[in-house]
Amino acid sequence: MQRALAKAVQRSRHDQHCLAIAPFFVVRSAHTEPKRVRLLHPALSDAQRATIYALSTPPGKAGVAVVRVSGPNAIDVWSKLVKTRKRQLPEPWKMERCQVVHPETGEILDDGLAVFFKAPRSFTTEDVVELHIHSGRAIISSVLAALSRLPYCRPAEAGEFTRRAFHGGRLDLTQVEGLKDLVDAETEGQRRLALRAAGVGEIYACRRVDYESHKNIKGATRVQFEQLRTEIIGCLAKLEALIDFGEGEDIEEGVYEEARDRAFKLKSTIQSYLQDSRRGEILRSGVRLTIFGAPNAGKSSLLNFFAQREAAIVTPVPGTTRDILELSLDIGGIPVIVSDTAGLRKTVDPVELIGVERARKAIDAADIALCVVSCEDLDRGDGEDCPVEFPEAVRALIGDDTFILFNKSDLLTTKRDKSNLAGPHRWTTSLKTGDGTTEFLASFAKALQKKWELLQTSFTLSIDIPRNLRYALSDNGDSGSTPFITHARHRVHLKSAVQFIDGFLATSPDDIVLGAEELRYAARAVGKVSGLIDVEDVLDALFKDFCIGK
Ligand SMILES: Nc1nc2c(ncn2[C@@H]2O[C@H](COP(=O)(O)OP(=O)(O)OP(=O)(O)O)[C@@H](O)[C@H]2O)c(=O)[nH]1
Ligand SMILES: [K+]
Ligand SMILES: [Mg+2]
Incomplete structure (x- = not known):
């Protein structure tokens, strides 16, 4: 045991040297668990x-x-x-x-x-x-x-x-970001997202945050990233043990395979985080909603309805809107950047032509495209069951995920009643009489909330979460559905972690030292998200998982 400890400590020193990112002190006393005091930068000057x-x-x-x-x-x-x-x-x-x-x-x-x-x-x-x-x-x-x-x-x-x-270790980088976002938050959705990352409140009241023992952590983003890193370090610890002691002596068999297995699962977990349609980042900066449609459909009327003021010019002249008009609004607690665009049609007017071109670009750049269709412009088929024929100008731009507002319902002929136009993400209103607008707004806000915030995540953690961390996560109530990645920076580091895990999975068992190096880099990549990196964790995990030199 003594020999094992000495060796492991030696290795930790080596790791510390290799990483050379975060100097840290280990404070030990006879009765307490070792406590890590993390210093992320050189000591503060006078x-x-x-x-x-x-x-x-x-x-x-x-x-x-x-x-x-x-x-x-x-x-x-x-x-x-x-x-x-x-x-x-x-x-x-x-x-x-x-x-x-x-x-x-x-x-x-x-x-x-x-x-x-x-x-x-x-x-x-x-x-x-x-x-x-x-x-x-x-x-x-x-x-x-x-x-x-x-x-x-x-x-x-x-x-x-x-x-x-x-510097004092009170907040990690995700919490610093969260704190800034919290102060900047303008909508309910942003506030909740930021609060979750910042984990303020409880944190102020507790001592230096200690992941292993502290139940008061509310910086759920921090906890999630820390959990990922802990899991990588767990794999790394297994490899370290193999390198130090070799299979067959003190270590059970199949350790390498187990580490590979865990790394593989971990990789798919991180990948599922990355496939989040950028929900967190979008929610933070605002959902881009582009209103488009044929001329005179009522697009500018809709923008004004959202804004509750005469922000855009509305006239009976088709082609009134030329340039893009953008407004930042709060719809159901979600920050939305709404763009009103020029009506789409074939034109020779050079000014309108530019407007139409810009409208197309705005549709491409949108997180949500909302097509306004005037009931007048619908193909007037006779039968009640006739499928809806969209105006030619917009037909090609309507996809499965396009939201559609059938406007000018006051002009509907009895032949095609409202029920014929109903469907998911389809609404019918008259912006002139106000008919259907309340229902539309409520249902539209709900659709946004579902898509950007309250959507059930399509993935589950495939890794075991320690009980104390599970507490911190579940205590937040919404950890399963609230976006995980809120800054592009997080995404960059997670992507590079996946690359390093891939690197490990691609190395042969004979190159175990190389493989361990890849995992160390993966842990370091995830550690960069929180700004907390230390290698003492490797030792902790090593002694927890193995009974070395019994
Ligand atoms: N009858 C009726 N008229 C409406 C309704 N909504 C808007 N209008 C009128 O339709 C005309 C065109 O409305 P706009 O909001 O300017 O339409 P637009 O899609 O922005 O038009 P462009 O910018 O020219 O492409 C205006 O005269 C509006 O008052 C509605 O629900 N019913
Ligand atoms: K118009
Ligand atoms: Mg307009």
Whole structure:
């Protein structure tokens, strides 16, 4: 056992050297499990470690403004600026009534509240002081000016509090992205997606996040990526054991085959993640909806209906819309970028010709194409069962996934009643009388939600999820249906992970060292998503899975 440990540790050092990405310390004590303290970049310089301060709420008149101070001297900031009745050191995490005073003159600047977050249980993992003062320009600038008098304090740069949270291991990259997306979110769908990635709330309240033991993780994206990486490392650990000890001695037989098997499953899991029609990325940036159709079908009327204002020009003249008109809207909580386009028809007018060309391009670029067809333009077949004949101009552009709105139902002749036009992703309205518009909007929003957010995923995890992680996932309620990949960056790394796993699967069992190298790169690729890479995991998995040198 001793020999095995020594060897494995030696190998870990080698791995650490090879990866040379993330320096890390392993803190061990007699009674506790080894804890990893991850440092993702070289240690912060003195300037970077300075105590920083900033106004964390928007400037201007309001009830409350929050000035945040973070860094090693935060406690000193408290003693110089915060005057409470007890006039002693703060009780951590407890809001206290106080006066904020000037550190040199003692002048009272404002009356408010203050709270001290003791490291590492703070957002930045450093000591943090928050001053909750009245929000007024003069008050805020006097407090910021007072802070600037302290020699160890400097104003924070953009995003610097979050950067420190990342350096401190409080957030990984997916959570940093999630946090930014959360602040930027404009629709319900975006908010939920971002919240899931950010995992804020619980995370602030808990100590340094430890994947193995922590049940409070809400950064579900982080958990999912971590799960993938753990699985790759599990395969790698098996290969490492074979390299170190060789089959037949202390290791059971068939280990190599098992690793291959697991790697194969893992590859198809990642591939199924990649085949998500870019739902997460699209939901984040907005679904591109292109409205198209023959002239005068009511396309611009539809855009105005969506926007609830006269955004586009509507006239009885066919060919009114020339250029593309784009609006960002919230439809059922989904961010949608709606484009109104020129009516499609053969034309010799050079301006209209360009408009038609642009319309075709917009249809190609759309995530959803919505064709507006005027009931007037439908081929007036006699029988009630006559199949719908679309106008010639749009016929070729209508595919299985095209949404269709039959408009101008007020002009429908009795021969072709509405039921003849019904079908999935087909609606009938009169934008003039308002008939059917409420039903259309509700059903259309539902279709969007189904397609972009609440759609059941077509894949399931083929790998075993440890119980604690399963908790974190199921606790979120929607892990099976919420998009997994939300940034193009995630996709790039997952694709390269698949390539490396393929590389491993293609190596022969005689080249086991090469194969292990491929897996190590695969783990590293997935680790890049979260920005957390360490090789100590290999050792953990090794000792968990094998009974070496019994
Ligand atoms: N009767 C009736 N008229 C409608 C309806 N919806 C729109 N219209 C009218 O149809 C005409 C054309 O509407 P638009 O919204 O400009 O049609 P469009 O498809 O944008 O037309 P182009 O931009 O020229 O291609 C306008 O006079 C509208 O008032 C409807 O449901 N019923
Ligand atoms: K028109
Ligand atoms: Mg128009």
